Amino acid sequence: MAQKPSIPKGTRDFDAAEVAKRSYIMDTIKQQFQLYGFQPIETPSFENSETLMGKYGDEGDRLIFKILNSGEFLSKVSDQDYDSKSEQTITPKISEKALRYDLTVPFARYVVQHQNEIEFPFKRYQIQPVWRADRPQKGRFREFFQCDADVVGSDSLFQEVEFVQLYDAVFSTLKLKGVTIKINNRKVLSGIAEVIGAQDKLIDFTVALDKLDKIGEEKVKDEMRSKGISDEGIEKLQPLFGLKGDFGTQIENLKSILSTSEIGLKGIEELEFINNAISTVKLKTAKLQLDVTLARGLNYYTGAIFEVSAPEGVKMGSIGGGGRYDDLTGIFGLKNMSGVGISFGLDRIYLVLEELNLFPETIADSTKVLFINFGKNEAMTCLKAVTKLRQAGIRAELYPDDAKMRKQMNHANRRNIPFVILVGEEEIKDEKFTLKNMVSGEQNKLSFSELQATLK
Structure with missing residues (x-):
């Protein structure tokens, strides 16, 4: 399974x-x-472990992802070290790199x-x-x-x-x-x-003061007292x-x-x-x-x-x-x-x-137009048009398979592609492209230059 x-x-x-x-x-x-x-x-x-370790304090060191040495990573660990189960002793010998x-x-x-x-x-x-x-x-x-x-x-x-x-x-x-x-x-x-008069308790003092908006004045004072800061100092x-x-x-x-x-x-x-x-x-x-x-x-x-x-x-x-x-x-x-x-x-x-809904509406836009595939000959005509549109900076795709029309249209809808282009025998003969707006359902037959201008 x-x-x-x-x-x-x-x-x-x-x-x-x-x-x-x-x-x-x-x-x-x-x-x-x-x-x-x-x-x-x-x-x-990743860096050499010695570059990172000891730079963030004990808590930071604990949160560093260590990378095991490749190959026989236990080869440098003696039986005595292994039996000690000491992280400080074993880790440097099995891990020389860290994320x-x-x-x-x-x-x-x-x-x-x-x-x-x-x-x-x-x-x-x-x-x-x-x-x-x-x-x-x-x-x-x-x-x-x-x-x-x-x-x-x-x-x-x-x-x-x-x-x-x-x-x-x-x-x-x-x-x-x-x-x-x-x-x-x-x-x-x-x-x-x-x-x-609390120079030696600077960290304790500031950690407590930092909580003023969370726990209020009296609890901040209580925490300072618990850290050995005098009432006289707190009064100041x-x-x-x-x-x-x-x-x-x-x-x-x-x-x-x-x-x-x-x-x-x-x-x-x-x-x-x-x-x-x-x-x-x-x-x-x-x-x-x-x-x-x-x-x-x-x-x-x-x-x-x-x-x-x-x-x-x-x-x-x-x-x-x-x-x-x-x-x-x-x-x-x-x-x-x-x-x-x-x-x-x-x-x-x-x-x-x-x-706050501040992302631009168009930010997730991907493909702007999908060419429907009606078969090998039609697809080749579409491929030429797709290439020219891409060169003009327009995001265009050709559906790769000549699947059923409904399947291709559903594909465009699910991907929120705003336009599809249909090129059949009649369009090839007239050198036109049928552009369909997938939101309004409106269809227009356009020359390539008109198509490019519309999609721009």
């Missing part, structure tokens, strides 16, 4: 309509990346490996799949695409300004209005931790819990809170620069909003932090994010290489556009 086919959990098949919609998003992002001067690169789908977990670490490896060929500052974009051995659930997959853009070799804040503009340009082109680009700064968070945070108003108003309040923190004031200065620049050039549809609770992988970022939220009323997590990192390439020995980058969440953007 034949085995029923299946695909691994956390992966997906995409039909023609879905591929067309995904391509529409990726092409839009790619077009804007190129417009902003980013250059495309690609890296292998990439993200595009950032491979990019860091790329920059270091090709540093003598790269002109800095280097602006790169990359749109490729990544793999994570995560628990599949709605909106979370084991194989998915990342759409990243980064600049390395410059610590100028104009790069952050451009990324805000880039987000706005992409979402405006996709006609996704009402997007909010949230921004914060690692230095501001470090300054707050300094002011409340009180102005943060009620921090509201526009960008400028929040900045002024933050200056008061962080007046004794040099690093905090530096973060505020950077935020002010970005906001003033954006106010000067203006955004098309997106809104830039200061969010002091925003943390996003705090161990990784060193300056500005971005997160993009969908329009109000759409229940969806972030659809983009990124930030400034001061030592991306340091993990591979190239120090002091500052960078900043952002990413677009392709799958979530797809779901948002689908929910």
